[in-house]
Structure formats: structure tokens, C-alpha cells
Amino acid sequence: MKEIRIHGRGGQGAVLAARMLASAFVAEGKHVASFPMYGFERRGAPVVAFTRVDDVPIREKTQIYTPDCLIVIDPGLLTLPTLFTGLKPGGVFILNSGKKLEKQPDKNLKVGGVVNATQIAVDEIGRDIPNTCLLGAFAAASGWLKLESILNALPDYLSGDILQRNLKSAERGYREVEVTKW
Amino acid sequence: MVSAQKGQVRVITGNAVGAYGALLCRPEVVAAYPITPQSEIAEQIAQFVNNGELDAEYVEVEGENSAMNVVLGASVAGARVFTATSSYGLVFMYDALQETSGYRAPVVMVNANRETPGIHAVSSGQQDMVSTRDTGWVQIIVENDQEILDQIIMSYRLAEDNNILLPVMVNYDGFYLSYLAEAVEIPLIEDVDAFLAPLKKQTPRQKLVPGVNIGCGTHGIEMGYVEARYKHCQAMERVKPKVDEIDKAFGDYFGRYYGGQIEEYRTDDADIIILASGSATGTVRTVVDSKREKGIKVGLVKLRLFRPFPAERLIEALQGKKAIGVIDRSVGFGWKYGPICTELRALSREIGTAPILSYIDGLANLDITIPHIERVVDELDTAAKGKPYQEVTWIPMEE
Numbered sequence: 176m177k178e179i180r181i182h183g184r185g186g187q188g189a190v191l192a193a194r195m196l197a198s199a200f201v202a203e204g205k206h207v208a209s210f211p212m213y214g215f216e217r218r219g220a221p222v223v224a225f226t227r228v229d230d231v232p233i234r235e236k237t238q239i240y241t242p243d244c245l246i247v248i249d250p251g252l253l254t255l256p257t258l259f260t261g262l263k264p265g266g267v268f269i270l271n272s273g274k275k276l277e278k279q280p281d282k283n284l285k286v287g288g289v290v291n292a293t294q295i296a297v298d299e300i301g302r303d304i305p306n307t308c309l310l311g312a313f314a315a316a317s318g319w320l321k322l323e324s325i326l327n328a329l330p331d332y333l334s335g336d337i338l339q340r341n342l343k344s345a346e347r348g349y350r351e352v353e354v355t356k357w
Numbered sequence: 358m359v360s361a362q363k364g365q366v367r368v369i370t371g372n373a374v375g376a377y378g379a380l381l382c383r384p385e386v387v388a389a390y391p392i393t394p395q396s397e398i399a400e401q402i403a404q405f406v407n408n409g410e411l412d413a414e415y416v417e418v419e420g421e422n423s424a425m426n427v428v429l430g431a432s433v434a435g436a437r438v439f440t441a442t443s444s445y446g447l448v449f450m451y452d453a454l455q456e457t458s459g460y461r462a463p464v465v466m467v468n469a470n471r472e473t474p475g476i477h478a479v480s481s482g483q484q485d486m487v488s489t490r491d492t493g494w495v496q497i498i499v500e501n502d503q504e505i506l507d508q509i510i511m512s513y514r515l516a517e518d519n520n521i522l523l524p525v526m527v528n529y530d531g532f533y534l535s536y537l538a539e540a541v542e543i544p545l546i547e548d549v550d551a552f553l554a555p556l557k558k559q560t561p562r563q564k565l566v567p568g569v570n571i572g573c574g575t576h577g578i579e580m581g582y583v584e585a586r587y588k589h590c591q592a593m594e595r596v597k598p599k600v601d602e603i604d605k606a607f608g609d610y611f612g613r614y615y616g617g618q619i620e621e622y623r624t625d626d627a628d629i630i631i632l633a634s635g636s637a638t639g640t641v642r643t644v645v646d647s648k649r650e651k652g653i654k655v656g657l658v659k660l661r662l663f664r665p666f667p668a669e670r671l672i673e674a675l676q677g678k679k680a681i682g683v684i685d686r687s688v689g690f691g692w693k694y695g696p697i698c699t700e701l702r703a704l705s706r707e708i709g710t711a712p713i714l715s716y717i718d719g720l721a722n723l724d725i726t727i728p729h730i731e732r733v734v735d736e737l738d739t740a741a742k743g744k745p746y747q748e749v750t751w752i753p754m755e756e
Contacts (some may be wrong), residue, residue: 190536197538198368201366201540206540209539210533210536233539234640236637236640237640237726238726310464331368
């Protein structure tokens with residue numbers, strides 16, 4: 176089983192990203208379970224979303240404490256003292272940032288992918304909703320699924336012009352992510 | 358009856374599944390008021406009505422008390438009805454819940470379980486369900502998204518059975534299931550029609566129509582009231598075997614069985630048993646499997662029916678076991694045990710001498726984690742060997 180935890184803030188699309196990721200994995204024949212955890216629906220409040228992927232049906236309904244992958248949509252959340260706690264060896268880290276990673280953020284990380292998803296989202300969508308760009312970056316850096324599976328999942332959630340803009344944003348995330356391996 | 362056709366598989370949330378469950382059963386009147394974590398279901402059904410997928414009257418109400426009274430009126434007038442709520446919404450319709458069950462109105466409602474202690478307690482917990490235990494409703498608890506859908510379909514078959522005629526509340530954990538997206542098979546509507554068809558072969562139930570005087574509701578005093586209450590309680594007793602019968606019919610047709618009143622998982626040769634309900638049971642299954650690999654003979658009994666309480670099935674499943682642990686996602690004020698544990702203890706004499714340990718966990722969005730459940734198994738294993746044990750444990754308070 177692979178466990179993916181997404182950290183963002185209300186309005187950035189963390190919840191939707193987790194669901195889109197689940198749909199993309201289903202298209203590749205996997206079993207998935209995805210849910211977010213937050214209290215009130217509030218723009219700007221921290222949101223955590225979880226997606227599990229496996230070859231067999233997923234029974235546990237707990238939050239994710241031992242992630243294989245962390246996706247951080249808001250770089251301000253890098254200060255969370257427990258962000259990397261429980262990360263499994265060989266971990267994957269996807270970060271929305273305009274700055275490069277200067278050092279390995281955690282000894283259990285094997286792959287780091289950084290992309291300025293906020294800038295790409297503002298360019299392509301016209302708003303700071305960097306979720307789909309980071310999904311593209313995730314596909315490229317992790318290699319766990321094809322970009323096509325992500326692109327094919329988006330029409331389940333978006334339509335019309337906004338879909339086209341998000342498809343571009345995801346493609347750019349896939350192409351422009353800077354991948355570091357440790 | 359032959360088998361149902363394969364349905365479409367979609368990755369959707371528990372709330373969306375709830376809306377599809379309703380859609381497939383063709384309710385004629387829906388009234389619902391949005392509340393976190395249920396809002397999506399109220400919105401989705403409104404969309405189904407708006408885009409013509411569901412031919413129903415959707416009544417916009419100013420609150421949950423009106424929602425229940427609207428569906429009660431429509432149900433007494435003969436319509437198939439549906440509503441959905443959570444937490445404060447559920448307790449805001451407290452009087453209407455009792456009115457509805459007193460009318461023996463076959464209303465089907467889903468409740469996304471949420472805490473009820475203060476307006477800011479927007480978090481998961483079964484306290485809302487426990488707080489409405491004695492309103493005369495059938496209360497069923499489900500484990501995952503597929504079971505939400507399947508149980509809504511089974512609930513119409515139960516509620517509208519002429520030998521039952523009681524309202525049914527389908528409970529699923531708010532947040533943990535209401536927002537959980539997983540793959541769900543959505544049956545074809547003609548197959549759901551076929552499964553519900555036996556209801557149409559019954560003598561039509563009495564309807565309230567203009568200009569015709571009939572008596573209905575629990576409005577009598579003295580013996581009129583006592584008789585209505587007696588019949589209501591007798592109907593509750595009939596629910597228990599009926600739930601098992603409908604589960605079998607559903608499984609035979611759609612290929613998915615849930616065990617009826619309770620589901621037993623690896624209990625046959627088990628010495629110790631965890632009794633749990635809702636989304637946490639999925640996690641308990643994984644711990645049962647991992648502890649079995651280490652040689653501990655543990656099993657799970659999943660409580661599906663909370664009201665009526667499945668006494669006979671529980672006695673059969675638990676008789677002769679060496680220790681039983683009950684995980685409650687709510688509290689029982691005035692009893693030190695959790696509410697489901699308190700109910701189980703009423704069966705102590707029939708079950709035997711096994712120690713019954715009460716665990717309170719998963720309140721207010723807190724997680725019932727794998728380490729929590731492993732701890733329960735280890736303590737039950739100790740208790741089963743005759744060693745001292747703690748009778749009541751609030752797991753988060755001891756972390």
C-alpha cells in the first residue's frame with residue numbers, strides 16, 4: 176500500500192487534489208480510499224487530505240501517520256514540527272515553492288520534486304489554485320502513475336474553460352518540476 | 358430471483374453515495390436542510406431533482422424540524438420519502454422523530470454521525486445517534502461507502518414492509534465516511550426496482566386522504582396510547598429477523614452480504630472479541646488479521662443494528678468467549694461504560710463469565726488508530742488469562 180498525505184489550506188484545492196489522485200489511480204486498476212480532515216469549511220485554515228492506494232481493497236479508515244509521500248501545497252506549512260514524522264524510508268516529497276531545495280529535508284526522503292505551482296496556477300488558471308499543477312509534478316517525480324491518468328481524471332471534477340486551464344497547469348507541473356534524488 | 362447486472366463503478370464520497378442511494382429508490386418527496394458534514398447530500402439530491410434525474414418534490418425547509426415534519430406528512434399521505442441530517446439537525450427534530458415513529462411512518466433518513474455538545478463541535482462521533490436512541494426509530498450503522506448505498510436500498514425494503522412500518526435511520530461516521538472517496542458500484546435502477554418490487558405486492562398501507570377520517574399517530578391517552586406503544590415495541594422485535602432476511606435477499610441478488618443485524622469476522626475459534634461499529638470496524642479487521650499472525654485468537658463482531666438491539670445474535674456470537682472489548686465512539690452520561698457497552702452488559706448473564714472491557718475512543722474527530730486497537734487486543738488477551746484488567750479506558754486520555 177502507498178499512503179499519500181497532502182498539506183494545504185482551505186481554498187487551495189487539497190481535498191479535490193486527493194480525490195483526483197484517487198480517480199487517477201482507479202483508472203490504472205488500483206483500489207483507493209481518500210478523505211480530508213478539517214473542522215469548519217474555512218478559507219485559509221490548514222487542511223490535511225489523505226489518499227491510500229493498493230492492489231487489494233483498503234479496509235482501514237484512519238488518518239495517515241506513516242506516509243510514503245507528502246505533497247505540500249502551502250510552503251508556509253513547512254514549519255509544522257511533525258510534517259516528516261513517520262515518513263517511510265524511500266519517501267517522496269512534492270513542494271510548491273519558487274525556491275530550490277537546498278538540502279534533503281528528511282533522511283527518509285529519496286525523491287524531492289519542487290515546482291512553482293502558485294506561479295503556474297496564476298499564469299494558467301488566473302488564480303492561486305495550485306493543486307492540479309502539483310498532481311502533474313507528483314506523476315513526474317514519483318513515477319507511480321502516468322500523467323495521462325491524471326489528465327483523464329480531471330473531467331470527473333471540472334468542465335469547460337476551467338478544465339482546459341487545469342489540464343495545462345497539470346501538464347506544466349509534469350514538465351517543469353525539478354526533481355532531486357538522494 | 359436471478360442476479361443483478363453489474364453496475365457502474367465510480368469514485369465518490371459517502372455523501373454522494375447517500376444521494377445515489379436515495380435516487381435509486383425513487384423517493385417522491387425529499388426535504389432536507391444542509392449541515393456539515395452532510396451538506397453535499399442535500400445539494401446533490403437538489404441537483405438530481407433540478408436536472409430531471411429524480412422525479413420528486415424537493416421541499417426547501419428552514420430547518421431540520423420542518424424537514425422531518427414535511428417527510429412525515431408526505432409519508433402518511435402515501436409517498437415514499439427521504440431526508441438526511443447530522444448532529445444538531447438530528448436533535449433539532451427530536452420531537453418530530455418521535456411523532457414520525459408514532460405514526461409508524463416508513464421514513465428513510467441518513468445521518469452523518471457528528472458530536473452534539475456545542476455549536477463548535479464540528480467533528481465526528483456517534484453521540485447524535487445515541488442521543489436519539491429512544492425515539493422509536495430503527496438505527497443501523499454502516500462501515501464504508503458501498504454499505505451506505507446498499508443499506509439505503511435495504512432500508513426501504515425494511516421500513517415499508519407491512520409487518521414493520523417503522524422509520525429507519527442509516528448512520529455513517531461524519532468526516533471519516535461522509536467525505537471518504539472510494540470506488541462504489543452503483544446498481545442499475547431497474548435492478549433496485551426489482552429488489553423493492555415485493556413491497557408493491559403487499560396490501561396498500563392506509564393513507565391520509567382529504568375528506569376521510571382515519572386515526573393515526575400515538576395520540577391516545579391511557580389504553581389507546583399503551584396499545585400503540587405495545588404494538589410499536591412488538592414491531593421492533595420483528596425488525597431483527599427481518600433485517601437478516603433482507604440482507605440475505607440483497608446478497609443473493611446483488612452479491613454483497615453484510616451479515617444482517619451483526620457481522621462476525623474470524624469469530625469461530627476466537628477466544629477474545631472486539632465489538633465495534635461504523636468506519637472503525639474496517640481498521641479493526643486489519644488488526645485482527647495482524648494479531649492472528651502472531652497467534653492471538655481474536656475476532657470482530659460488527660454491530661450493524663443499534664436499535665432494536667440484536668440481543669439474540671450477540672448472545673450466540675459471544676457465548677463462551679474469554680474476554681470482550683467494546684469500542685464506543687460516544688459517551689454515556691451517568692454510566693461509566695460507553696453506551697454500546699452498557700447495552701451489551703445487559704446480556705452478561707447469557708453471555709457467560711467473560712470480562713467485558715469498555716473503551717471510549719474516536720470522540721470529536723479523534724482517530725481510532727491501529728495502535729489503539731492493538732492495545733485493546735493486548736489488554737483483552739491479558740484479561741482472558743484471568744489477570745487483572747481495567748474495566749473502563751478512555752484511550753485518548755491515556756496517550
